[in-house]
Amino acid sequence: MTNTASPPPQREPNLQPDEIDLREVILSLWARRWLIAILTVMGALIGLALSLHSTRHVAQTVLLAPGMDVTTYRRYEIALQDRGNFEGFLDRQQQSSDAIGRLRDLAPQSLGAWIRPRFSLTEQEARAMGIRPDGNRDMLGFNLRIESRDAGAAQLIPVLSEYVRDTVTRVDIASSASASCTQARSALGELAAAQLEVQSQREQLAARADRLRALLAQADTLRPSVTSAFVPTPEETVMSRLIETEIDIADSELDIAAQTRQTQLEDLRASYYCTLQTLSAQAPSATALIEQAGDLIDQTKSNDSVEQDPLLKQLYGTLAAEYDLWRIAHQRTTNIGSPSEAEDSKSRRPTLSVAAGVGAFGGMFIGFFLTLVLGWWGRTAS
Template sequence: MQNNQPPVQPDDDDEIDLRQLVMTLWAQKALIMGVGVLGAALGVGASLLSTKYVTHGTFLTPSISAGTYKRYQSMLVSGPRLQQYIQVTGQANTPEGQLLLALAESPKSMSEAISPEFAFTDRDAKTFGVKVNNDDPGAMVGLRIQFSHQEPSGGQPVALLSEYARDTIIRVDMEANLLDQCTKLGTKEQELRNERIDNEFSISQEERRAANLREIIARNPEARTFDSRQIVSVEKGTERFLSPAAQLVAAEIQIADMRLAEVRRERERIASALKSDYYCQAQQSLQQATTGRTFISELEKIQAAVFEAQNGTSDIVEQTRNELDVERATWTNTYLQNMRFVAPPEGSEIKERKPGLALGLVLGGLLGGMLGVFGALVRAWWRGDGKTGV
């Protein structure tokens, strides 16, 4: 009988021959090793090229809440303002000035160079001798100032950035404070003058009233005495029912009180006039000063000029001078002495690489080896050199 069974069709060979694959890779081992070594070299090169010398430090500032920091931030991270500060202070031709001029051209770099520092542990406070404001945990304790460059800078750009930050904070605080004091005290002086005029008129009216009462008593001798048993409700407009003698005493007491109030008002007017002149001149000086540090040092000269023509023996003049001395000493402590680095930035420069040499070597070698294997397989397939099963 004839066999009619169909011939068996050979199955498609979809299996990977690992031996053939290994033989192919072994044959291309020189290529794989070469690409791997090249990748490792590129990884090391990338690590070396990413080397930066980083200097940073925490610069203490007056207590600033997180909500009010925006007032300072817009000026602190302003590139044009940093460039202007460097030009005005004559730092444009110095090495650190050149570095900061380049930094000012990048808004992102400016934001990274100056940032707020809100967290400060009790241990750090004891270590660096810093007071922590427990009443306002969200208050800013300082600024984190950081600068990185491909070459060592010795920390000088960070020191210059801290002076720029000091100048910015002084100007933001003083521009608002001095303008407010100049305007408010100038208005107050005028108000006190008007009150003095009104008070002098009231005194003249009371003196006329007292004179009339004396004439009434002179015409009526019996009016000199009054019945102590008389009961009168002394309300506004009813004092006329008192005896003329009692009204005369009340008028003289009223005149004495108004004269005492006039003395106090005149003292206040003199103090307001002196302070108004001082603050207004200080505001003008702030617009011309090269730096905030220079402005603070010039306040003593401004005060001396304001008090030069004043009577040195007057107690109100001396009191006003002492108040301004205390205020200036407070500003000096706040902006010149207390604003400082918790640790000097000089000598704190460190070398950073991203990635490091070891990591760059490993990653580059692995990536190069993978590319070498892929290249070897593609080369074998292209040449038809052996059956790789792919």
């Protein structure tokens, strides 16, 4: 029987042992071209599968916060990105829903990937402030973005948006209440010390007045036999000192009355802000917290005749103005469009084309490598 198999390619006689015959390499690659093609296709398919597996459903929106700037953002950043604060917000919700459950499962340890600042700053200014530059922005607020393997990420945006609004308002109220509560308590301590000092001075003045009155009662025995119109008598001297002492006593009593009234005002201020500080951690929502602040002002005001006391009127006017600022700022923190209208978009990393190209290149490279190894193995065996 005739052997029709083609003989193995012969090496050129003038080739050195460490040299490669390119014709031999090309013939080996051509002989196993189907292996290379199959591995190339398999690599492309694997790349496509990995890209499809990395598909994420993305929903995003922009939350505007008109009263915010770079300085105040730092005050909110820690609270917004804290996972514990986010868990507390979800726990305070009145009703459970699928969105709350999914957010609890999807939430990262730090919410910085979901909540990013949106600043109207240049990249140089953003770097100077220590903020990751996100391009030039004309608006100020937050970019909210949620990624999920499952469809329906848009349903989570309203809850995340409300979390940001709730946290911003709570931080505003809690920080103001904490600072004012501490300041009022410190003022109460200073007033108490000042009252003790004034009270001690008044007691000393009262004792001096008693001594002067005793001397005045003995004025007849102290009066000299010869008097002069230009030399005051002991009676006149004691009387003038007694009058000065009585004036000092009256001034000290006025100081005590003013300090007592100021103490009452600071006590009202401390009671309001310290109670509000406690409520800021217990209120179910920022809206409820604002309502409780208004109710607290009304309850405190009902116990005093505000119209008859200008100091009380000024105090409650300040509290009411601050309350209006919180309420208006909370209302102005709004989304661009409705967060419930956000739609899912798909995000793949890498994209299908890049994944297919890289996979095909990798498969082809593996095919070339296997072909060369098999060719070398065949020559060695022969």
